[in-house]
Amino acid sequence: MRIEEALDRKTEFFLRPRYAETDQMGVVYYANYLVWFECARTEWLRDVGMTYAGMEAQGVFLPARRSEITYHASALYDREIVVEATVRALTPVRVEFVYRVVDRAENKLLAEGVTVHAFTDADGKLTRRGFEALGIEK
């Protein structure tokens, strides 16, 4: 895949919040959005033809260096959610994902976020194998 194509791709991940993900405020606990971002990221990789499991099997990992979430409204138990993931920056050593969390029935934006990841080897050392790991043609 060419890099422009990867940067154009928007992946949608559908889920229903689990009871486990709610807290006693009656809404989804604020850390769980990072878990959903991970699910959407995994699907983005599958969409571009790779799997994160496959990348790890090749010795390439994607630890987070940075995360940001802006919470607009609460996600509720069992209501259909879509998490949209796109890539806003991609280099041989680094990838930055952007996410939107939307309540499907109301088409309402619940949260937005960013995660920044380094490409590393199994020991956590930076590697320049990012494009190769994602099958990106330079």
Add this chain to the structure above:
Amino acid sequence: MRIEEALDRKTEFFLRPRYAETDQMGVVYYANYLVWFECARTEWLRDVGMTYAGMEAQGVFLPARRSEITYHASALYDREIVVEATVRALTPVRVEFVYRVVDRAENKLLAEGVTVHAFTDADGKLTRRGFEALGIEK
């Protein structure tokens, strides 16, 4: 408590990462730092003489509006960690916490973060009862 005193206060929360908190990369999963921030925030409130449970009993809640984490190094299973929490901004409607996550044995900074919270009522509507809820004298 006077507001200057609240802003000066640094609370330390000690923990050992749980096995449940690790992932197959062999380190603490990136979302769990937000859980630890919550623990440190709870202790900060106790330090200034309130409890979050008590605030909720009075009908005042602190939902997150924003979170940010910068990951410097991995936290490891069962190694002693301290999470330091301070407040960098406090108004009747809003409070901003800053956190540092440190490996105690190596005195090594693992992560830093920020969470921004609104004071709301049980229905999620903004309330100006923040100072009252925290026992802050104007």
Add this chain to the structure above:
Amino acid sequence: MRIEEALDRKTEFFLRPRYAETDQMGVVYYANYLVWFECARTEWLRDVGMTYAGMEAQGVFLPARRSEITYHASALYDREIVVEATVRALTPVRVEFVYRVVDRAENKLLAEGVTVHAFTDADGKLTRRGFEALGIEK
């Protein structure tokens, strides 16, 4: 729905284990099976025409009184899983679910479990409204 029909119903819930659900042993952490059981239970309720969210809105809750899991083999990150849920006992005050967790590609049984729940009101007191809450005709 007649009670025989409810007892005959087998619901399948499909999922891929999340990275968040793995631990440093490289497999799904042992507590997460209870979360998956909850997901399958929620789908079973939807299958019989109710939703757990709807039951709670009517003031009927299903807290767990007992859980059991037998772990046969490890669930792995991102591999397709099906969780099958059936009801093995149902009375106006109590419902018992049985679960099987299966790796789909290998058709391999990974775990089995049971959860026992009481029908209660919002204060946790037993209620005999179980059949009504599930729309079961006596």
Add this chain to the structure above:
Amino acid sequence: MRIEEALDRKTEFFLRPRYAETDQMGVVYYANYLVWFECARTEWLRDVGMTYAGMEAQGVFLPARRSEITYHASALYDREIVVEATVRALTPVRVEFVYRVVDRAENKLLAEGVTVHAFTDADGKLTRRGFEALGIEK
């Protein structure tokens, strides 16, 4: 340590339920007791002079084969809890832990549980190195 001594040992693990651990029923979510059992088990190992991290470094693991929980009453956010762990059976290939979860202020039993673990190597194959891993003299 002699095996009788290990079987006599009762370890107490103290905690306050985290907001993250509650659900919208306003109590601790039912899967989190297995996480607390893990914490208490880790402390039991430390009490007998080992650490689970150290065991893993030696290539000995303790995957769960079975878990059981009986829920008597709900654990609540931020209230002091003690989880007591004892070992009820110990062989070179297997260890069985028993747990009690108690609200400290009310001295009230909230839950009881059992977990059964095999001693395995890193590949999940049974090993007879259990006594050695725990420093038990035969």
